[in-house]
Amino acid sequence: MTKRHGLKIMLAALLGIGPFVTSPGRAADGAALYRGKCAMCHGPAGAGRPGTFPPLAGRVGQIAASPDGKAYLAAVLVNGLHGPITVEGQSYKDFMPSFRALSDEDIAAVLAYVATLGGSAPAPGISAQDVASVRAVTMDAAAVQAKRAALQTSHVIP
Numbered sequence: 791m792t793k794r795h796g797l798k799i800m801l802a803a804l805l806g807i808g809p810f811v812t813s814p815g816r817a818a819d820g821a822a823l824y825r826g827k828c829a830m831c832h833g834p835a836g837a838g839r840p841g842t843f844p845p846l847a848g849r850v851g852q853i854a855a856s857p858d859g860k861a862y863l864a865a866v867l868v869n870g871l872h873g874p875i876t877v878e879g880q881s882y883k884d885f886m887p888s889f890r891a892l893s894d895e896d897i898a899a900v901l902a903y904v905a906t907l908g909g910s911a912p913a914p915g916i917s918a919q920d921v922a923s924v925r926a927v928t929m930d931a932a933a934v935q936a937k938r939a940a941l942q943t944s945h946v947i948p
């Protein structure tokens with residue numbers, strides 16, 4: 791095989807594969823996003839790891855049931871979160887990275903998926919618009935944490 795021929799094959803392969811990797815029109819798949827970007831810390835079913843990664847199953851659906859809760863969840867994904875926080879009586883002081891690089895649609899889809907984990911009630915929806923309005927407001931780690939503290943006091947966050 792000539793070098794030029796090999797290059798052509800490579801180019802064809804790249805063009806063939808490209809659309810599957812980067813197509814902007816693809817529908818966001820919350821379950822796949824969760825498996826690829828969240829499960830390594832929060833666990834495949836969202837159970838977390840006591841003392842290190844807080845559980846999400848059964849909690850995020852409850853938090854997302856109110857508009858303030860939805861805004862908080864989007865703020866965590868866009869800005870990240872740095873403890874200390876208290877979840878189910880357990881203290882967490884670790885670091886949640888920002889997922890700002892994901893699109894509004896992807897963040898909404900992964901949160902909507904997490905809201906279904908471990909819940910008995912129908913999971914509340916989270917829209918790309920919910921995420922977009924949160925993204926428009928700059929928040930540092932302290933601001934996200936203050937928002938969380940206020941929502942925990944008012945029992946929006948269990």
Ligand code: HEC
Binds near residue numbers: 823872901
């Ligand atoms: C590198 C590990 C890691 C990854 C990856 C990660 N998280 Fe987190 N997440 C954390 C940690 C640690 C916390 C708690 C931060 C703290 O201790 O202050 C947290 C907190 C959260 C919270 C807030 C929970 C609460 O009670 O306030 C949500 C919601 C969340 N993560 C969702 C996600 C989603 C969705 C993804 C995937 C897109 C994700 N996380 C990926 C480590 C991670």
